[in-house]
Amino acid sequence: MDDESNGDHREEGEPAVFQGTDYSPLHSTIAFCLSFGGLHFILALVLAAVFLLPARLAAAVFGFLLIITLIPVDDKSKLGLIVSRYVGKYVAGYFPITVHVEDIKAFDPDQAYVLGYEPHSAMPIGVCALANHTGFIPLPNCKVLGSSAVFYTPILRHIWTWLGVVPASRKNFYAYLEAGYSCLIVPGGVQEMLYMNNFSEVAFLNSRKGFVQIAMETGRPIVPVFCFGQNHVFGWWKPSGKFFAQISRAIKFAPILIWGRLGTPIPFRRPIHVVMGRPIELVKNPHPTADEINEVHSQFVHALQELFEKYKCKVGYPDLQLTIL
Numbered sequence: 001m002d003d004e005s006n007g008d009h010r011e012e013g014e015p016a017v018f019q020g021t022d023y024s025p026l027h028s029t030i031a032f033c034l035s036f037g038g039l040h041f042i043l044a045l046v047l048a049a050v051f052l053l054p055a056r057l058a059a060a061v062f063g064f065l066l067i068i069t070l071i072p073v074d075d076k077s078k079l080g081l082i083v084s085r086y087v088g089k090y091v092a093g094y095f096p097i098t099v100h101v102e103d104i105k106a107f108d109p110d111q112a113y114v115l116g117y118e119p120h121s122a123m124p125i126g127v128c129a130l131a132n133h134t135g136f137i138p139l140p141n142c143k144v145l146g147s148s149a150v151f152y153t154p155i156l157r158h159i160w161t162w163l164g165v166v167p168a169s170r171k172n173f174y175a176y177l178e179a180g181y182s183c184l185i186v187p188g189g190v191q192e193m194l195y196m197n198n199f200s201e202v203a204f205l206n207s208r209k210g211f212v213q214i215a216m217e218t219g220r221p222i223v224p225v226f227c228f229g230q231n232h233v234f235g236w237w238k239p240s241g242k243f244f245a246q247i248s249r250a251i252k253f254a255p256i257l258i259w260g261r262l263g264t265p266i267p268f269r270r271p272i273h274v275v276m277g278r279p280i281e282l283v284k285n286p287h288p289t290a291d292e293i294n295e296v297h298s299q300f301v302h303a304l305q306e307l308f309e310k311y312k313c314k315v316g317y318p319d320l321q322l323t324i325l
Contacts, residue, residue, distance in 0.1 A: 001282070002057045004324050008216070010065060014103050015100045015101055015104075015275075016100070016101040016102075016104040017098060017099070017100055017101075018098070018099045018101070018129075018137065018150050019095060019096055019097070019098040019099070020089070020091075020092025020093035020094075020095075020097050020098075020129065021093050022067055022089050022090060022092075022093035023090070023093040023096070023241040024090065025096055027086075027090045028091070028093070028094040028266075029266060030086075030090070031086060031087045031089075031090035031091050031094070032091065032094075032260075032265055032266045032267065033265065033266075034086075034087055035087045035128075035159055035160075035163065036123070036265040037264075037265040038153070038154075038156040038159060039153065039156060039265070040264075040265050041155065042065065042153065042154055042155060042156075044066075044084060044210075045061060045065070046061075046062075048061075049062060050105070059081040060275070062124065063153045066154075068155060068158075069152065069153075069154045069157065071158075073157060073158050073161040073162075073308050075161050075162060075164075077097050077162070079162075080158075080161070080162030081133060081142075081162070083162050083163075084131075084132070084133040084162045084163045084164065085129070085133055085161065087159075087163060088128055088129075088131065088133065088163070088174070089129045091125070092129050093126060094267075094269060095163070095221035095229070095233065095267075095269060095270060095271055096270045096271065096272075097126060097128065097129040097272045097273075097274060098135055098271065098273050098315075099130070099273075099274045099275075099276065100273065100274070100275045100276065100311065100315075101137060101276045102275070102276060102277050102278050102307075103278045104310065106278050106279055107137075107139065107279065109139065109140055110180075111182075111220075111221070111317075112141075112176075112177050112181055112183070112218075113139065113181050113182040113183075113220055113222070113223050113279060114177070114182070114183055114202040114211060114214070114215040114220050114221070114222045114223065115130065115182060115183065115184040115185070115187065115223045115225050115276075116185060116187055116211060116223065116224055116225060116300055116304070117130075117141075117184050117185065117186050117225040117226075117227065118186065118187070118188060118192075118201075118203040118205070118224075118225070118226055118227070118304060119186075119192050119196070119201050119202060119203055119226075119227065119230070119231070120186045120188055120189060120190065120192040120193060120196075121192070121193075121196060121227075121230045121231045121234075122193065122196070122231070122234045122236040122256065123230075123233075123234055123258060124186050124227070124230065125230060125233060125234075125297050126227035126229075126230050126272050126274045127144050127184055127186075128163075129211050129272075129274055130142060130144075130184055130225070130274065131143075131164040131165070131184070132144075132163070132164030132181075133162075133163070133164060134225075137276070139157045139182045141180060141181045141182065142164060142181060142182040142183070142184060143164050143165070143166050143172075143176045143181045143182070143183050143184070144163070144164055144165045144166070144183075144184045144185075145165075145167070145172065145173060145183055145185045146160060146165040146166070146167070146168055147167075147168065147188075147189070147190060148167040148168060148169065150165065150167075151167050157197070157289070161166050168185065170191075170210070170214070173185070173211075173214050174214060174218065174318075177214070177218045177220050178222050184213060184225070185211050185227045187203075187205055187208040187211050188202075188203050188204035188205060188208060189208075192204045193238065193256060194238070195323075195325060196231065196236075198231070199321075200320065200321040200322070201231065201320060201321070201322045201323070202287065202307075202322075202323050202325060203304065203322065203324050203325070204325045205297075205304075205324055205325070206324065206325060207299055209293050209294070209297045212293055212296050212297045212300060213224055213293050215282055215289060215296075216282055216285045216288045216293065216296060217283075217285065217286055217287075217288065218284065219284025219285070220282065221279035221280055221281050221282055221284055222279065222280045222282065222296070222300055223276055223277060223278075223279050223280070223306040224272065224276075224277040224280075224300055224303040224307050224308050225275065225276050225277070226274075226275050226277075226304060226308050226311070227272060227273070227275075228272070228273040228274075228311065228312065228315045228316075228317055228320075229270055229271050229273055229316075230272055232268070232270050233260070233267040233268050233269075233272065234258050234259065234260055234267055234268070235258070235259045235260070235268075236256055236257060236258050236259070236324055237256065237257045238256040238257075239256075261307060266274040269278070271315075272310070273315040273318075275307055275311045277303050277304070277306075277307045278303075279320065280296070280299055280300060280303060282296065287321035301324060305324070306321060308322045309322075
């Protein structure tokens, strides 16, 4: 934990609270350009190549992007460590992001956990406070399972890998849990972007049980995590209709328009609160039945709903509703 950017403000019997405090207009702008601005840069470069540049230069641009995409990524590089710590520090301090841990003594730093994070929103930006190298919770090793589409995107694939994001595949999920890494997953994924709105939170969970099965098979505790305020830090527009939904499922990414201040990738500066519930302890079960999976899944959904209701007034959203789909 970096005592310069956050601290444990807990009183006896209260949840542990950690808050990012480092804010600088310059450093925060650089941090967001590094972590999210790559997509805007690539889009601008592609549009310029298609509409403004002669054929040879356009081909050179696409060749350059292809080469960057094929360059291997070392998630343990010194440069990556510097970038990830820098981004985490100034992203968490910008909003700021506050993490509330219900029962910090229930977490064993030598244990790996499955963190079920909701909601996805336009961008699950609150995970920056929990990711490997960037977080300030007492889980020393944490990987975020993200959309595989990111890892085919030049520049972003390097930055997000350094931030501790890995492709969301069953193989990676099992491998990192077995290696001792806690794994953060947004169970609803991009599907939630199809249903999100400006007046309530949506968690697409009823049919998402794979993360529960993997937690049971590996014997890792499941932790409900809910993020408040994330839905208000970006403006967004999405098309509607079945075709849009089909495209989103096919590419594992929802092609929506997202913008922040003055149309840039810099989000609006509004508080974000990430609440971590108590771990749901599980006994390792290599071959859980459908009924056993359903039972644990129900426990998780119930715990998430309780967490939401308990904290929505405390963090300033007394009228907010949560819809489970």
